[in-house]
Amino acid sequence: MNNSRAEIKSPHNDYRLLNFDNLTPMYQHYVNIKREYSYALLLYRVGDFFECFFQDAVTVSKEAGTVLTSKEAGKKVGRIALTGFPHHSLDRYAKLLIDKGYSIAICDQVEDSSKAFAQGRMVERRVTKLLTPGTLMDDELLIPENNNFLVALIVKGNSWGLAYADVSTGEFYTTQNTELSNLNSELLRLQPAEIIVSVNIVDSGKVMRPGEKSLSFIDTLPDCFCYSLRAKTTFDLDIAKEKLLSIFNVNSIEGMGCHNLPLAVSAAGGLLKYIEDTQIGQQLTLQLPKNYNLNDFLIIDYQTRRNLEIMKTIKDSAFKGSLLSIIQKPKTAMGARNLQRWLIEPLLDIETIIERHNTVEELVENVELRHDLKQLLASIHDLERISTKITSETANARHLSYLANSLLKLKDISQFASRGKSFYFKALQNMPKRLEELGIYIHNHLTESLPIKLKEGGIIKDGVNTDLDGMRRQIEDDYKWLSNLELREKQKTGISTLKVGYSKSFGFYLSLPLSKSGQVPDYFIRKQTLANEERFITPELKEREVRILSAQKNVEKLEYEIFIKLRSEVAKESHTICQIAKSIAAIDILLSFATTAVNKDYCRPQILQSQSLKITDGRHPVVEALLPFGSFVPNSVALESSEKILEEPNLIILTGPNSSGKSCYLRQIGIIQLLAQAGSFVPAASAKLGITDRIFTRVGAVDDLATGQSTFMVEMNETANILNHATEQSLILLDEVGRGTSTFDGLSIAWAIAEYLSKEIKGKTIFATHYHELNELASQVPKIANFQTIVEEKPNSLIFLHQIRPGGASKSYGIEVAKLAGLPSSVTIRAKKIMDKVSQSSRIILKLNELEKNN
Secondary structure (H helix, E strand, O other): OOOOHHHHHOOEOOHHHOOHHHOOHHHHHHHHHHHHOOOOEEEEEEOOEEEEEHHHHHHHHHHHOOOOEEEEOOOOOOEEEEEEEEHHHHHHHHHHHHHOOOOEEEEEEOOOHHHHHHOOOOOOEEEEEEEOOOOOOOHHHOOOOOOOEEEEEEEEOOEEEEEEEEOOOOEEEEEEEOOOHHHHHHHHHHOOOEEEEEHHHHHOEOOOOOOOOOOEHHHHOOOOOOEEEEOHHHHOHHHHHHHHHHHOOOOOOHHHOOOOOHHHHHHHHHHHHHHHHHOOOOOOOOOOOEEOOHHHOOEEOHHHHHHOOOOOOOOOOOOOOOHHHHOOOOOOHHHHHHHHHHHHOOOOOHHHHHHHHHHHHHHHHOHHHHHHHHHHHOOOOOHHHHHHHHHOOOOOHHHHHHHHHHHOOHHHHHHHHOOOOOHHHHOOOOOOHHHHHHHHHHHHHEOOOOOOOOOOOOOEOOOOOHHHHHHHHHHHHHHHHHHHHHHHHHHHHOOOOOEEEEEOOOEEEEEEEHHHHHHOOOOOEEEEEOOOEEEEEOHHHHHHHHHHHHHHHHHHHHHHHHHHHHHHHHHOOHHHHHHHHHHHHHHHHHHHHHHHHHHHOOEOOEEEOOOEEEEEEEOOHHHHHHOOOOOOOOEEEEEEOOOOOOOOOOEEEEEOOOOOOHHHHHHHHHHHHHHHHHOOOEOOOEEEEEOOOEEEEEEOOOOEOOOOEOHHHHHHHHHHHHHHHOOOOOEEEEEOOOOOOOHHHHHHHHHHHHHHHHHHHOOEEEEEEOOHHHHHHHHOOOOEEEEEEEEEEEOOEEEEEEEEEEOOOOOOOHHHHHHHHOOOHHHHHHHHHHHHHHHHHHOHHHHHHHHHHHO
8 A cells, every 4th residue: 555645645535537446345335325415425434433535525624623634445546535533423523514504414334343244245334314404303413592494495586485494393384475575584584504495596597787797596695594406396386285285194285374375385395305305214293384474573674683683793793782682591492492583573463462561561570470480491391392303203211201301390380370360371271181191101111310322221110011020130130140150150269359241342251360370170261361361251151141142132122112112102292292382482481571671670561553652761771781780871752653643753863973872772762662562571661662564774884895885885775675665654763874975965865765754654763864954854844853862062072971852963073073083183173174164155954945945
């Protein structure tokens, strides 16, 4: 074998360029499997290691940090790229690769290698598990607090169908929409781990802007997700319908709500086919799909979710500093996952919102109930994911034990819930007695200290099965015999250091020091000589060994069979368990809302039928938490989109300098509306809120270098989206529009936008701006009012009081802020002189007034 450095440096990494017949049998087998799973990284079990070859080795080494080396693959082939890691480290490396968007095919040894070696053949191997980012089931690869969504997407013209599921919890949803502009927003809302699309999407063009090259449609989708291409036939409508009917054992898909939505059905079929292909040897355990409409809940597009920092901060995408980080963390994994959904899917139905508020209020007022529920919920395991594992036949004994522990707590949950009056308490008051009995049944089967692996015994208690008990007694008797054998042989031989031992390779043996080997009797048969001892067997010992090992295998086999039967019995209750899990998750979230309300002094919002927004002493929950206690300055707001109530504006022009609190004020109003419709209390002294259908925010903008769009173009795109989709029921929060172009252009655009929002859209709007000239709008448009951030101006400084009061700022304080930033005094003095001359000559307001009179 030639190990020259030149060959090691340049190993073959593309199997397609090599002659297949020149490869050794093992590498031929590897290549055949790799061809079948070409889209995945192939981890190939060789002894105690998982190894990767060719280009996969290069990729795994780069992404997972393993050592890249090479290995001989045949005399005519030479060396090929190789990397690997110990088999017991699979979970660690699989997570590294999955987190980076790779799919993994695990090709394991499916027989005892010694058996294959004895027969002079290669060890049998096959792909036993396929891991893709969107189809994970293993606890080690999932984050308990997060859903792991797989999305299937199909596009036809401007319409699209989408299905998404969390394989680990069984959730399954479908939707269809006729506006292509909504697609990216929905994908960004779901944050899927993986998106499967038809290959024909790659070939479909998009409408080109001037000067653009033609792009495939998939290039227009968010590039932050992992996409997997599938054959067009995967999404065939007729096949999809048949698959839905057969998998869910129904006669019609009407009950799924998508029977008149062909693209949604096609997407659902494609998703099911993909899961079937990836869940090797596992049962498909999704719940019956539910259809939803994008307008079923308060729409919070990606830009708004980002600006309000609901899940993570804008600056560094951190959890700390987000709205989610401020809300008391739910005690269960189900609650934590569903809390995120509640925050991005606030309700539109007033009755349901009020039911949530009723529950929070009961928990706020009942300290004892709140404390008892916290203690109890902390002991409830992840019923959703455990139940899914059971039905998919991947649950181990520990999962069943966790389930049993939780089922035995349902009686206590029911008793606590009986102390509440709201719908969410009533859903937990009548727990099925059979579930408590099931928990006892499971506990009566399983041992206290459970192994992870199912086929190595130690799972089933004594007294469960008479045959199992008999086998165990036989093994105990044989071990007693072994113990007595050691004592007898010590007495016979006079060798006090003689011991009975066992090794996996040689079985049971009699061990004694080399110095005593001359004293062994004739019936001892030498088995092995080591550095300091010799090992012997006797015919009688060999006979007992065969009996013990055979009995142990029978015990392990029978225990496994008993466990599989137990798991199947538990699976019959999986639907009921999932329903209870949802009810527990809901009360857990509402308990989190109540705890947050108590700890941070939130009030119950009053939900109105009208389109009002009246907040007294509102606060930004995150900023308040980051400041010293009591130092946050609260502010109020009153907006009304109805023209019948003239005393309240539908649009506020908010003026004031940078850092004076305008952006914080806008964001806190959006967060208060969102929290109220999610069912939470809100950070304010009082709040009277109508139902909002969408929250729009436009806060700041930067160049989008990837698409060649300037700051101003990004700003205008975002504003256009708002103007084209906002309604009278929307809440619109604008911070600086028109700043990316010349002063006159920007002011003119801002003026026209403000007029359009107030007169045409009539939604509830706050328009923060540096253009204090816009204050003139209040005298011309009845539903526009002026507010300003209060600034105390000192001779050499500005003091920001962070107070919002009626009235418009007379200037923008830009030069004063520049002074505070440390610009040289000569620059700011010169700027002041220039500003005085410009303001005298421009006469913008007079010209606008003259224009209005002429119109």
